[in-house]
Amino acid sequence: MIPIKGYATFDTLKHCILGSSFDPEWFHDLDIYKDDRIMDPLKRIAEETEEDLQGIEKVLKDANVQVHRASLDIENFGKMNKRGYFKPTLMPRDHFGVIGEKFYAVGGGTKGYSHIFKQIERNDIVIENTIGSISTACICRVGKDIWWDIDQQETPHETVQKYVDLWTNEGFRVHLTTRGYHSDSIFCVVKPGCIVSLENVQDYAKEFPGWDVCTLPEKANINNMDGFVEMKDKNFGKWWLKGEEHNDALIHFVNTYLNEWVGYVEETVFDVNMLSIDQNTIICNNHNKEVFQHFKKHKVEPVVCNFRHRFFWDGGIHCITQDLYREGTQEDYFG
Secondary structure (H helix, E strand, O other): OOOOEEOEOOOOEEEEEEOOOOOHHHHOOOHHHHOHHHHHHHHHHHHHHHHHHHHHHHHHHHOOOEEEEOOOOHHHHOOEEOOEEOOOOOOHHHOEEEEEOEEEEEOOOOOOOHHHHOOOOHHHEEEEOOOOOOOOOOEEEEOOEEEEEOOOOOOOHHHHHHHHHHHHHOOOEEEEEOOOOOHHHOEEEEEOOEEEEEOOOOOHHHHOOOOEEEEEOOOOHHHHOOOHHHHHHHHOOOOOOOOOOOOHHHHHHHHHHOOOOOOOHHHOOOOOOOEEEEOOEEEEOOOOHHHHHHHHHOOOEEEEOOOOOHHHHOOOOOOOEEEEEEOOOOOOOOO
């Protein structure tokens, strides 16, 4: 069985879920399957995404992390609803969270993971179909302290209060914010005393007193990349595939049928979206001179795993993984 535990984002990782993308065969019944303008780029996304996932899997396994892959399930994802095709199981971080010694699958998004759930002891997993979700895309764990950002339109007060009370009774201190977006795209607690963050996120002097914060600009650098500006007027800045800026057939198909697959990449800074293997090793999306100097100062070794189509999927290394078991305890880093 898979053990479950998670008290801090930087404790040594031993078990995690890694997402899966899609199979171009999902579209074989559609007329577009014979349209090279659409299918060639989609096949490239599928193939290169899987190549990159396998590269990340190797890095994790080389670090003695047991990797559990999400399912590529055509029955659940290769079909359309009223809004288009269901999103593949690429980003487990958006749906799940491990808080203390419980795995939370709350608020849906469980399709494609049943084979993993069967490997978890029933007493270690909380499965609830409720409004709102428990997700470590929005929850940062630092020992006894939990920072939870709430989307008030999606997660009602009673759901928030239920889990605040539960975790408080388990010895956690829960800090709530209401920015309404994934906190793993705005700050990363790399190790005790070391943070990478966007500007104007929170009062670190008050909430993380004495910790060293590397601050990055709020806006992504994507607007400076050749081609993105040409495409963003057609897709509202939601996604980008280099070289396809004038492929109107593809743009129309993605905007119409794959709308749930993409996010809002114009506002994403992937330099923050990182996954710690332990306190001295972290997986990054790309090289950033300022961030890497910060790592060197704190004796952290960065491992670059280029997730090439992050500008299509609007997700980085942290998004496409979900830790299941990290060593460590409910340590008080601010007591």
